[in-house]
Amino acid sequence: MKAGRLAWAPAVAAVAAALSAGCAPSSPDGGAQPAPSCAYVVEYDGRTYLGREETTVPLGRSLGPATRPACDDTPGDGDDGEGPVATTAYAVRGVDPAVAVAVADDGGTHRLVVAESVEDLPTELRKLTGGS
Incomplete structure (x- = not known):
């Protein structure tokens, strides 16, 4: 056996x-x-937001300055990584800014970012993101 x-x-x-x-x-x-990669993180109004792929969202008014924090995803490689990046936060029409905002991104687009405290997207945001 x-x-x-x-x-x-x-x-x-x-x-x-x-x-x-x-x-x-x-x-x-x-x-x-x-492969090195920094997460798309934005700090605005005392909250941390995480980036999503959506760049076509209905913009509301400008909310003020936001920051993408510094990132060094490959420490010890001889460079200092990316420094902080100043950007502008915009309201997303129909969505509470405590839930999500859009930020000016490279190339004239605006990327949707969702507060990291949000576990389930509210209905109005699911409509904008195709339900995901």
Whole structure:
């Protein structure tokens, strides 16, 4: 009986190795190190907002200055990373600014950012984001 169980050991090890290879982080050049990337974070009115992909949102009035904090996603690589970036926060029509705002982004677009305290998007925001 013991020999029968040992016969499966190489097969189990091969499957485990194949599955774990898919879990390793990867980089654009195929190396094992993950590609550096700073999260799109915005600070406005004492709150932290997290960026989303949407850049077409109905803008309301300008709310004032906002900041993308400094980011050094690869410490020890010899550069200082990105410094803080000043931007402007705008209301999103129909949405409480405590829930989400839009910020001026590169290229003349405005990116939707949602307060990190928000767990479930309210109905008015789900309509703007296609339900996601």
